[in-house]
Amino acid sequence: MSAPPETSAPTVAVLLVSHDGARWLPAVLEGLAAQTRPVDRVVAVDTGSKDESADLLDAALAAQHGPALRVPGSTHFPAALDLGLEQLAAAGAPPEWVWVLHDDANPAPSALATLLAAAEQHPEADVLGPTLREWPSLKRLLEVGVTISGTGRRETGLERGEYDQGQHDDVRRVLAVNTAGMLVRRTVLEELGGLDDQLPIFGNDLDFGWRAAAAGHTTIVVPQAVVFHAEAAHRGIRRTPLTGRHTHYQERRAALWTLLVNSRTRALPIQVLRLGLGTLLRMVGFLLVRSVGEALDELAALVSVYSSPRRVLTARRERRQRHGEGAADVSDLLAPPWLPYRHGLDFVSDLAAAATHQAADVAERRRAAALERDPSSMVTRRPTLDDEDAFEDTGVVARFLTNPIAVLLALFVVAALVGAREAFGSVVGGGLSPVPESVSDWWGLHLESWHALGQGSAVPAPAYLLPLALLGSVLGTTLTVSALLVLAVPAGVWGAWRFLRVTGRLVSPQGAPRWVLLWGATTYALVPVVSGAWGDGRLGPVVTAVLLPWLAHAALGFADPSADRRWRAGWRTALLLALVSAFAPVAWLFGLVVGLVVVAAAFAIVPSAMRDRSTWGPPAAAVLTVPVLLAPWWLPSLVHGAASGLVLDVGRLPLPAVDTLDLLSGRIGDLGAPWWLGVLVLVAALGALLPRATRIPVLVCWIVALVAGVLAAVLGNLTVTLDTTTTPLGIGFLVVVLQGALVTAATLGGQGLAAATLTHVGARRTLVSLVAVVAAVVPLGGLVWFGIGGHDGLADTEDTDIPAYMVQSSMTGDEHGILVVRGSVEEGLDYVVRRGDGVTLGEDEILTRTPEDTAFTDLVQTLLSRPGPDVVDRLATQGIEYVVMPSPADGDVAALLDSTGGLVQASAEDRETRAWQVGRALDEQAVEGPTDWLHLGLVVLQGLAIVVVAVLCAPTTERRRR
């Protein structure tokens, strides 16, 4: 049995498997022939190639090693390998080593020699693998040994596209090596039963390596041995019936299988759970980058593996039997447990960076496109760097302190935070209702079609509850509203700075001078505050003022030279417009009108460009998608007679009336800064029309202002008469838009003025300095006014006049309502039904838009004028537990109620407040209502629409290996 002495060198047989590899086979066969250490035997297996692969094999090998084994196309790689082994065994004198090669794996001439030398040096090694380099680039590293992470990711430890510069030249022990170029002891291959049949194409190397390691065998990688690998199957260049179209599915399935069948028994349950949840997370990730197919592959792979637990268990049993109970510990060879999290973090930060930067360089891209069209054009000249931009490479602190703009911005933000001190923590007052205790209330309002408010209402919850609920799920309700108010100015200055910088660059390559940007950004950021909306707790104008620059920024993308980016800008605009419209419903109307004006103007000016669907399509999509994104609020509002909600601002009613001076000076309500501060912005925007260089963009701003003005002229004179009050329409958003347009115009004008001044000296410079000083009054004055504080109507809590024990009782169930009656017989009596924790943020809109329940009003009128025991009975069936007349209670009505049988006098802290308890059993179903499936369907539609639009507007990241 001993080997002949002259063949003391080990025998090596090559197992070459091919399938439609005619593209690569000639080179592979050449490489095989060129080995410095010739192979002893070659067994070629062709699995039903449709090209001339088999003939190529025969031509090259048949003479010396016999014809290629031709097997059907359904034969997978492990089976082909088994057949090859059988053939080796049948031929007698089985070799010591088997070298596995693919038809797209071309060994370097020294590959086999190096591997065998390493085998001699490391006698303990049973499996050896070469370095895999990319084919046809030949330089880039693909794999130098592989392992698997806890989430099933194939870990090579290499950067993408890393060049082989000898940096991985140490022979080391690894979990597995790729089957392409794998040199394995035949005995080991047979002992382990070859590759797993469950893994036809992908991942069988990892499983094999794991099993080998568990059985106590050693796998090493020999970096000096090189095999060039085309990875044809992985990249989908080669499709076989086995890979199908879904290579990702196969890969993922293999990864899941490998982890489940090989991991330790005690780690199995947690592994099952982790892989299931991980798959969902990965699906979200794939959806975010619009890889819907891969997301579905993930799911399919999970279902495929998880739906056949028996097969998994059988496979585990086989492995256990093979290496017995004493399986070697492979944990050192697996990827470290923190690795998946690092990959996740990388992914998220990549995505965030891409998302925030995708619109920023629209100016650059337009210039690049212009350069392509006309290389000699003036506009394409690259801007020279400002002195300010040419930072020396010093420390962050030094750079910050030597940059006056940065210091001023920081001081501005600090002063704004100081000014917002009233909004720290719990805040209520003016148009702002208190927040509910728990964010589940907000979710409930958003998801439920029937609200147990007042006498029950089917009016949908306002649309802004969804973003609030999302934010509140992280921050909690109190902090959410506090953050919205406190961060309004800092967030506004950020958004305005970005927007104004891009507009400046669109206008001229140099962009706006930083001082002008600083003026524009700070002036705009103060708009929600100096307008008085902040002090009055009007979330609508405050939030929309923060979002508007981002919306405008997104809309700038319509001017992008690339159609794909224009579409993405359209979806991004849709999402932001929906968000803005949720807080200020009039915004959608404004978006519609501006869109029509801009598209009409574009048709008039450049009719040829507008024939392209990707020019007018994105803005149209942006405007028309908004109703879908807001569907659960929009449609039911129309159905349930609450259409007025579509033109009213959010918050408590009545809304502040906005007149001409308010619109011109940017004021909403009576809590604003002195009006002349706002008029200075108007003067600046008028002056901005003077510099010729920037006149056209300034005119565009004025067109926007005109549209807002006309819309304000139409809407501002209308009022809505609800059952509870008469209120003007909510045009706070138009005030914000006007201010935004004026500030942008003034900033652009400042940019033009600065550009014109550079070429002049003397009197003109003095004039410019004077303008600058006057202009600086606006943000400085606003900031000082805000910083001093005391102009707001906000407070920490609000007195409700309702005895605490009644509130406690009303929290125990919806039927424990409190009928609160205010007013007098002479002036008229108003009633409100208070349920649960009272009227909280988001419920005002439902209650005020709900049509009056006239039957209940009649009941209350009877109660307050001619009460009798029957009235008290009906109160109980309507879910009223207490009747309260807060101080000062009308004595005549109180006397009447005192004299009514069935009403029991109840106590109150304030003697002037009168209260009665309804001495009857309450009807538990008093305020229950029907479930509206339409609403539920719309909520689902909205969720899907948000996901789809979010995916559509997300930047594409190319995460696939090239």
Next chain:
Amino acid sequence: MTRTPLRRRLDVTTVLAVLLPLLTVAALLLVRPDVPTPGPRPPEQTPLTRAVAICPSGDPEAYVTSVSDVGGPIDFRLGDREGSADIEPGRITTLDGGDGPLVVRADGEVAPGLLAGRFASPVAAAECRAPASDQWFTGVGSGARHTSVLELVNPDAGPAVIDATLYGVSGIVDAPDLRGVAVPGRGVVRLDLGKVIPRRDELALHVTTSRGRVSASIRDRYAELGTGGSSTDWLGAQPEPARSNLLLGLAPGSGLRTLTLLNPGDSETRARVQLVSPESVFTPSGLDEVVLAPQSVTRVSLSDLLGTSAADGTLGLLVDAPQPITASVRSYVARDLSHAVSGLPVDEATTVLAPVGDKRLLLAGASRSGSVSVTALAADGSVLAEERTEVLPGRGYALDLPRRTALVTVTPRQVSVVASLLVSEAEGPGRGSTVVRLRPQVTSGLVASVGPGLP
């Protein structure tokens, strides 16, 4: 050097630079929101469907009638007795049962016409009214000579609570026993002020109901120290302080006459006292303006002034003040006590039940020139007299009515007047006088305008 004429073509951007801001500002100038401020929503007047009249304790007998065209059943509780009876238009039904208070209820179409009366001998008359949440009694006493009893009647099943504020000549008198006085359901509480808070000065009492419904009344007693003579009568309530107080009904003869004034306001004020006679309203010589300290009672003795003029035909007093005050005149004439309290203008037909005695109807305070019809009915409904008299502002009128008159109806035509019935008995055991005020007949109830309010 020639200068080329500059005919620069008007640039489009220049035109737009002028036009766009102008259009924008013009559009904004159109914004004039007209938001109506919500005004008061006055209540609706509807016929009364439920009426209750409460008379304080008095003689065992009480009288009820219907002053509308409709008669019907009523329920009553007189003292300890509960019962029901029928009332008829123009006819008096007599109820008897005890000397406790009378509570009469009428439901449905009978309600607007319900009228009750209660008297005592020597001639005295109580006011039977619906419960009120605010009542002012001016000229109350709690001393040995002049003392008053506050009677509180709760007609309902639930408990009631009142708060009484006592004013003295030097400000509000701290009287904890008058605060938060609970009146049990269907119960009566009597507070003898002489025992609760003995004082010698003139007092005024403001009774407010903080829980439930209560009818408050004052039974006033005046005793002559030494001679043993004494007399009682009810003191009418004033619903609210007024700038102009017309006190009609001065018992004929000479005796003690005391004008008591209360300034409930926070600042000092001055009152002008004038006499009302058939000829005119005039300020008598010797009566200066009265200075009224804040939240204090002021006593003005008119005995000397009126000692003679009552005989001369003085019908009453007119007390004017720039701030709302309350006023009453107490007359102790010929050993009989009577009060004239601030009258309430009536502009529609109103009826009053009259006790036995000689009757004189006093009219004054006409808001303008007009006429007043007066009908006097006997207890059986027969018409005894029908008169029509022209009234002018600034004059007083006195009409003598037949002695048998039991019901007096006064119907002003396009004018509002203040009217009182002065009933005197010159002879017999019931000798004395009393004043019965005519009050607006409550025939309708107010149904407040009710609507949903802002949350």
